[in-house]
Amino acid sequence: MPKIVAVTGNEAVAEALRQVDPDVCAAYPITPQTDIMQRFSSFASNCKVKTEMILVESEHSAMSACVGASAAGGRVITATSSQGLALMWEILWIASGDRLPIVMPLVNRALSAPINIHGDHSDGMGARDCGWIQLWSENAQESYDNTIQAFRIAEHMDIRLPAMVCLDGFIISHSINRMEYLEDEKVKNFVGDFKQLNPLLNIEKPVSYGPLILTDYYMEYRKAHEHVMSKVPGVVMQVADEFEKMTGRKYGLFETYRLEDAEVGIVVLNSAAGTTKDVIDDFRAKGIKAGLLKPRLYRPFPYAQVGEALKHLKAVCVLDRADAFGGSFGPLFMDIASSLYIQDKKPLMFNRIYGLGGRDYMPDQAELVLNELAETVKTGKVKSVKEYIGVRE
Amino acid sequence: MKLKGWKELTPGAVVTEPGSSKKFKTGSWRAFKPKWIEENCIQCLFCWIYCPDMAVKVKDGKRGEFDYDYCKGCGICALECPGKKGNKAIVMEEEGK
Incomplete structure (x- = not known):
């Protein structure tokens, strides 16, 4: 029987990592991630896992040690947030x-300056195009489930790519949620054994990693990377189906909530989706046909499927918990706009930036957006494409 | 040599053939070319020791001609060459002259 627990998001992720029992972990503390690795290192110290913990002096070194350990042949983990991810940037690629x-696991936190430790998607968005898989999670349960599934997706023989599991700093990482833990054996069987494709430590078959690839081959390697990314959504669905058989919990490339017959929709990532769903219920009760789309697989972004799911709407608001300075719109808006660009018929669209630096996303903000969506449908005009909401003038 | 297409590559650019770097001929990078002047050579083999690539060929303990397929023209051999009575056995000449 699965165990029903009341735990924080970080505790849930640390538990998933314990159950997977990876070979190597190299990490450096940073708020709000620290709690995951603090818990995980006590599992290691108390022989609850066989993982080799590597002490490093920075996140740049943490990711570098992970690269070496993974190439050597191990199943490897780390975790970070914000500035830590920024410092890893070079090695992510x-x-x-x-x-x-x-x-x-990436516990999403705002980027400095001004320095801020709270929930914000600027860190993950900055690394969205570095060739990693990104799974985003609404709550502790999804963070736990995504962490377990991430191993299967990343290690799939058709894929072999690194994966980030994103959860909102403090809002999820440090708040207690009700959730279900799987039995250790089930998780172990689900993730299975890891076998590196070309391990450096196999002296029978010597290999070299990281050769110089110049003008004659670099572009072919990039095309191959782009191609393998295109296979990720299929694998994500395959793993999700198996996970559903084991747990009864259904996952897709994204989640939709009351979207099929909706006229207006909100697109939002992670924890804010919960609040939004509640407010959507209130608006439905008032006769406004509202729905929601919450991306789960954010990289590679399933453009075609997201576009299909949204194209019937009259108006869409994309809520971004990060801005892309100088890119005109928030990063999620740009992806949603691209998804709809390829559709013949598309909704009116606008972008609202909310919750930066952990500012609370309250029901009144969802109400504001839904009222504006209803108004947009009535007038047929978008008042303003991009605005900040919940900000003082 | 026919170059491979993107579908034929090893994932992650992993090199699975040991010693295959000898297939990577870097001589075309050269802007200056070392010239060996045999009469000034004392066969100390400093050039062979110092060459960062495999451009100095040695056979039966004796230095032979340069292998220009691998010489990038760094000039280390010419710098280290003690020569004979103040005359260098290796001098660098501009390519294309």
Whole structure:
């Protein structure tokens, strides 16, 4: 029987990592992730896992150690947030370019300056195009489930790419949620054994990692990477189906809520989706046909499927918990706009930036957006494409 | 040599053939070319020791000609060459001259 528990998001992720029992972990503390690795390192110290913990002096070194350990042949994890991810940036590309299936929970936090430790998607968005898989999670249960599934997706023989599991700093990482833990044996059987494709430590078959690839081959390797990314959604669905058989919990490329017959919709990532769903219920009760789409697989972004799911709407608001300075719109808006660009018929669209630096996303913000969506449908005009909401003038 | 297409590559650019770097001929990078002047050579083999690539060929303990397929023209051999009575056995000449 699965165990029903009341735990924080970080505790849930640490528990998933304990159950997977990876070979190597190299990590460096950073709020709000620290709690995951603090818990995991006590599992290691108390022989609850056989994992080799590597002490490193920075996140740049943490990811570098992960690259080495993964190439050597191990199943490897780390975790980070914010500035830590920013410091890893250079090595993120090496992990993905070398096709090393490292799994990394990313507890989303705002980027400095001004320095801020709270929930915000700027960190993950900054790394969205570095060739990693990104799974985003609404609550502790999804963070736990995504962490377990991330190993299967990343390590799939057709994929072999690193994966980040994103959860909102503090809002999820440090709040207690009700959720279900799977039995250790079930998780172990689900993830199975890891076998590196070309392990460096196999002296019978010597290999080299990281060769110089110049003008004659670089573009072919990039095309191959783009191609393998295109296979990820299929594998994500396959793993989700198996996971559903084991747990009864259904996952897709994204979640839709009351979207099929909706006229207006909100697209939002992670924890804010919960609040939004509640407010959508209130608006439905008032006769406004509202729905929601919450991306789960954010990289690679399932453009075609997301576009199909949204194209019937009259108006869509994309809520971004990060801005893309100088890119005109928030990062999620740009992806949703691209998804709808390829559709013949598309909704009116606008972008609202909310919750930066952990500012609370309250029901009144969802109400504001839904009222504006209803108004947009009535007038047929978007008042303003991009605005910040919940900000003082 | 026919170059491979993107579908034929090893994932992650992993090199699975040991010693295959000898197939990677870097001589075309050269802007300056070392010239060996045999009469000034004392066969100390400093050039062979110092060459960062495999451009100095040695056979039966004796230095032979340069292998220009691997010489990038770094000039280390010419710098280290003690020569004979103040005359260098290796001098660098501009390519294309």
